[in-house]
Amino acid sequence: MNWKKFPMTTDIPAMGLILIGGSVFLSSIAQILLKLAMLQFHDMDSISMAASWIPLIELASGLGCYALSMLLWMAALSTHELSFAYPMLGLSYILVYLFAVLLPQLHETASFWKTIGIMCIVIGVALVSKSNKTLD
């Protein structure tokens, strides 16, 4: 595979879905990283903020993940309809929820209704993914 050129959907079948999945994954990671950074910054004044390198690294890598996810997103958009791809972003709710529950620093608990909501999103995304009129 020619790594100089970004693998396009014409090169690998289902590349579009891989790109969308990768983009959603990266943007979920980014949201968690930014949330972690904000939590740690919350009680600091500006001097401590500039001196605390862990949250700064979290901030920088969060923004980096967002940028990378945007790149993958646009690659996916070049061969998929916007109305097909965009609902897939709903999956990031699921990933962010899972990360938030699994990471103790974020103090979030699973709940019955949150799980119901997640299931609705999964159904919704599955329906949209089946709504492609061309077999891609």
Add this chain to the structure above:
Amino acid sequence: MEYLLILLSLVFMTSGQLLQKLAADKAHQLDHKAPFVKRILKQRETWWAILCLGSGMSVWLVVLYHMEVSKAVPFLSLGYVLVLVVSHYYLHEKIRPIRWLGVMFIIVGTTIISIS
């Protein structure tokens, strides 16, 4: 009025998505000899998209400052409807009913999550 700010944020975010799609389409049609990243960065739409998305996120942060997260996020899910409408009328994408149904489920799901 926070609701106007929410609307503004949604308009920015939807425009950002639309611009990304336009840029991606243009880059796709260009000569594939150049790497994709370069083709994307050459498009004006890419930079307008970045501006719109950045503005949208900033306005959203202002909204969250004044409003509880659990009240604000359900409005964000309206973005899914906005994007579908824009895709249909502006991009002339054919949207089958099953896609609308899927979006409805997503909106219901995100609303349940944020108010629970």
